[in-house]
Amino acid sequence: MLRVYLDQNKWVDLARAATGHRLGGRFGDALALARAGVAAGTVSFPLDMYRYWETSKRGDNRSRNAVVDVMRELSRQHTMALPFGILDEELDRALQRRFGRPAQPRRQQVFGVGLRHITEGRMNWPKLDLNMLPDGGLSLPDHPRAQLNHEVTESIEEHLLRAGPATLLASGFDHAASDHGQRFVDFENTLAAYIKENHLTKNGVEQAVRGTDFIDIRPALIEALEGIGVTYDQFMSNSTVADLMRFMDDLPTRYVTNVLRSAKHRQTQQKWEPNDFIDIVALPVASVYCDVIITEKQWIHQMRQGKIEQQYSTRLLSDAADLVEVLVDSSVI
Incomplete structure (x- = not known):
């Protein structure tokens, strides 16, 4: 199966094609072939x-639901x-390449279905309540019961994807109060000031960026090291700066992040x-594990500079209309 990741603007392009918007004409063939595939x-x-997050920020119900309609049709809730x-899996595999263990790296299923897959089961739906039936549902055969459970799950999934700012605010979440993006900007601006103050270029910038990211993954690394009986101090004492740089680059999604x-x-x-926060956290997983990624030109250019296409066999595109060529070339329709 060919997996294609679209960033938010590309979903909007296909939604415009689906609704006959004047700006959607050039994406009509791409949408038709995507539907066929x-x-x-x-x-x-x-x-x-992050697609749920970005979609929920759209205050206009009509435009948001137009995007959701296409998302649901093409994604079929694949997540x-x-x-x-x-x-966690990437750390285990990098340690295995370095130390020969763990013998069995932790496994993460990258692709699944629905929000419960995204949240690794931390979201629980209300159970199907059949108490209003005369016998409490005891006489309901297994197949209809399973079908009802499926319909309830589908309804909840759809509701969560369609939820806009007003719905989320009524539930106690305020997009405007979320400062993840600004905190990210403040952090990167602090790093930029350090780079400028120390006149860092090329390798110096790479080292500074990877150094801050190494700090970010430190808790996960400590846990992974414990799994193979190595302490963090032992790991650090036996590693040069060059070793640590190579180790960071041996973690596929972190490699893309730092590129x-x-x-x-x-x-x-x-x-x-x-x-930028959304793109920096969203694009690495898609770039490594999907077959095709369609996102903004600036990110595509930077990923090509970082040899992402060659390293992970991922096709990088910036125009949703290019889906036509991708789907025809891949012979998936």
Whole structure:
């Protein structure tokens, strides 16, 4: 199955094609072929947590639901795991390559179905309540019972994807109060100031970026090291700076993360924006584990500079209309 990841603007392009919007005409063929591939079961358009997040920020109900309609049709609720669980497996595999253990690295199923897959089962739906039936549902055969459970799950999944800012605010969550993006910008601006103050270029920037990311993954690394009987101090005492750089680059999703961060730090004319946070956390998993990724030109350029296409055999595109060529070339329709 060909897995294609679309960032938010590309979903909007296909939604415009689906609704006959004046800006959607050039994406009509791409949408038609995508629909054919999904119907044939040969193409998957998985959603990640950040597609739910970005979609829920759209205040206009009509435009948000137009995007959701296309998302549900093409994704069929196929979803991708969060980066954190994937990092655990990548750490185990990197340690196995370095130390020969663990013998059995932890496994993370990257692709699955629904929000419960994304959240690794931490979200629980209300159970089907059949108490209103005369016998409490005891006489209901297994197949209809399973079908009812499926319909309830589908209804909840759809409701969660369609939820907008007003619905979330009524539930106690305020998008405007979430400062993840701004905290990310503040952190990267602090790092940028350090890079400038110390006149770092090329390898110096790479080392600084990977150094901060190493600090970020330290708790996960300590846990992984404990699993093979190595302490963090032992790991550090036997590692040079070059060793640590290579170790970070041996973690696929972190490699992509740091390719994107390093590239932006080298281009000082481009300021960090809160929206960059979503791209920096979302794109690495898709870039490593999907077959095709379609996102903004700036990120595609930076990933190509970092040899992501060659390293992970991922096709990188910036125009949703190019889906036509991708699907025809892949013979999946």
